[in-house]
Amino acid sequence: MNSTSGLKLSAIFFTVFWTAGMLWWRGTLQPASVVLTVIGGCVAGYLWYLLMRRWVVRQVPPEAPSKHV
Numbered sequence: 001m002n003s004t005s006g007l008k009l010s011a012i013f014f015t016v017f018w019t020a021g022m023l024w025w026r027g028t029l030q031p032a033s034v035v036l037t038v039i040g041g042c043v044a045g046y047l048w049y050l051l052m053r054r055w056v057v058r059q060v061p062p063e064a065p066s067k068h069v
Contacts, residue, residue: 018041019037
């Protein structure tokens with residue numbers, strides 16, 4: 001598994017659990033509330049992905065040039 005697939009999986013994990021937590025916390029399962037919470041969860045997951053991608057890229061040192069003989 002490369003770093004981008006792990007990052008995408010973590011964003012999906014965050015989205016699902018954030019949305020489930022918000023639905024559980026609010027307590028009402030009216031259709032409009034659920035739709036807005038799911039949309040908010042998708043936005044939160046995408047922002048999580050963007051922020052973590054920026055943070056991870058900054059943490060990874062550049063690769064050393066390879067020496068071919």
